[in-house]
Amino acid sequence: MNTLEQRYQFISLLGQGGMGKVYLAEDTKLSRKKWAIKEIPLTGMQRKQVISEVEILTKLNHQHLPRIVDYYTDEQQQHIYVVMDYIEGTTLQEVLKQKGVMDWKDTLHYSLQICDVFIYLHHDLAEPIIYRDLKPSNIMITKQNEVKLIDFGIARSYNQEKQDDTIKLGTIGFAAPEQFLDGQSDHRTDLYTLGSLIYFAISGKRYDQHATTPLHHVAKVPQELSSIVQKLTKHDAGERYQSAAEVKHALYKLLNKHDNNKKEQSITPMNIGTVMISVIATHKGMGSTHTAMMVAHHLNKKGYKVALIEANKSNEFKYIEEDYDGKQHKEVQTSCFSMHGVTYYKCEPTIEIATVIRLQYDFIILDIGCDLNQAWMGEFRRSQLRLVVGSAATWKKQKILDFVQQYEKEETKDWVYCIPFAESDQMLEIKSELRSKRMYAVPSNPYPMKLQEKTIAVFDEVLDHLPLNQKKKRLSIWWLLVPTSLVLAGIYVMMIVRM
Structure with missing residues (x-):
């Protein structure tokens, strides 16, 4: 075929x-x-x-x-x-072939993401699903260092009324005992396979030795991690952790403890260095979504991991996904999707910023639009960069002035204004009325996933004060220039000597 x-x-x-x-x-x-x-x-x-x-x-x-x-x-x-x-990346099996042994912190970084999947499969679905086959070849690591579980070949729905699995399947070395013995596999089966995977990755690909040899005896890891793995891989499911959320908490606690001992930045879910950027509009139709998309894809092109959240009730992201996937006139049942490297999260009652932050994005962009409810305005105030999209057109200019006046008690001096299609004389006029130095005319850029040179220059300036490692980049260029200048000086001295 x-x-x-x-x-x-x-x-x-x-x-x-x-x-x-x-x-x-x-x-x-x-x-x-x-x-x-x-x-x-x-x-x-x-x-x-x-x-x-x-x-x-x-x-x-x-x-x-x-x-x-x-x-x-x-x-x-x-x-x-x-x-x-189709997931572009490398399987964990291939990574282990290259490295031989995985650093324990890197292993736990992947394990936390797997815990999130298990929380979803075991507890967030009306009909829970047991994955049953967690192993390196079924774990894809993307270019953004994200985990994707790629094979549901032996996954099964959990039926509380059944006593046994219909088919006894699993991968030897990773599978839990109940996958081959009498009894039904449940969510604790997946937790066992996670423990086996952690042991395998850190110990140098040793199979099924966790039952007899603690992890800290075969690898340089904290004893607490060894204890976590031992509890995950207990023969009796009743003695294991009882939920993926419980495992996730234990792993976070361990990582934070050891980071604090080294006086490094804590990696608690709400403190992992994610930069928040909020985009609001002075009124409907100003293009906050278009602007937010341009900012997100601009940052992604610079190599950052970016999430874009629909923090309004416009349902624009639904139509964006339909158009991108070619599913016009069909109901798309997803709460998030990826497009050109950026992850889009649709507006849902259950969406929580903390949940997205746990995924360790470098930047989270909030498209608040003109839906300025109290919750989203709270996020706007906490954002490191606050962008306001308005119009400088003569018949709309008053709207941006009225909007700012509503929030005169706020720290409006830190707001950054993005004005689409504005002419230079319009910008000068509105700048003087708002008394703001941080105002930028955004040129026409019909395709927000692909920025034109003029637009790139504007957003480079808009984002200049954020922690984009610019100093590091400039430093690297400086160190390239230093040896070059020394070589030129040497040549100059030699020429003088020969003369």
């Missing part, structure tokens, strides 16, 4: 295992977008079960899981083809 549904053109085989093959495919209808397509054989009694499980997986929506956007069966009902996000 070269194409699927006359749309997906198969390019190459990415990998294969006991549960099927995974292909790289190109979307012929959507700007040659690349997808991963998993081919799963359907046999006899398994057919209904596999299709049922795939339907459940299509509803999953989490930062650290690839989206499953569609699935098809062939005419003979012999295979099911699952279309999902």
Whole structure:
């Protein structure tokens, strides 16, 4: 088969295992977008079960899981083809092949992200899902150093009424005892596999020795980490940690303790060095979303990990995702999506800034728009950079003046004004009325994911005072110039001597 549904053109085989093959495919209808397509054989009694499980997986929506956007069966009902996000990166297995041993703090950085996935799968879904196959080859590390769990081949829905798993599956060395013995796997099964994974990565790829040899005996790690791993990998599930949230708390506590001992910055969820930028509009239609997108993608192009949050009720992000994924006129059931390296979070009642901050973004951009409710204005006040989007047009200029007057008791002198399409004489006039030095005319830039040179220059100036490691970059250039100047001086001296 070269194409699927006359749309997906198969390019190459990415990998294969006991549960099927995974292909790289190109979307012929959507700007040659690349997808991963998993081919799963359907046999006899398994057919209904596999299709049922795939339907459940299509509803999953989490930062650290690839989206499953569609699935098809062939005419003979012999295979099911699952279309999902193609994740660019390297598997943890490949990373370990190169490094041999993983630093324990790096391992826990990945483990915290896995805990977030397990919290979602075990507790946030109406029908909990047990992953059951956590191992290095199923963990993708992206260029942004994010974890993605890429294979749900043996995942299963948890049924409280069942006593046993229908099929006994798992990877030896990582799987929990109940995956091969009598009894049903549950959320604690996944916690066991996490403990096995931590031991494997830090100990130099030793299999299943955690039952007899504590981790701190085979690797240079805190004894507390060794205790955490031992508790995670208890034979009796009742003696393990009882939730991924409990494990996450223990890992955070351990990391913070050792960072504090070294007098380094604490990495508590609310203090990890994330810079917050808020964008508000003086009134509707000013383009706060467009401006927020330009800022986000500008920072991402500089190599920073960026999240953009829809902190208003416009539902613009829904239409942006539909347009990007080619799903016009369809309901897109996701709370976040990635586009050109930036993660977009849609406005939802359950969204919490703290949850996003825990993912260790360098920058979080809040698109507040003109929905200035008390909660979002609180975030605006706490932001390191506060951008106000308004108009300098003669018939709209009064709106920006009235807007600022509403907040005259605020620290408006620190606000930065972005005025789209403004002419120089308009900028001078409104600058004098607002008595603000930090005001920038933003040129026309129809495609906010790809900034033009003039726009880049403007946002470089807007963001100049933020911690963008500019001093470090300038220092590196300086040290390149120093040896060059010394070489030139040497040549000059030699010339004089010869004369």
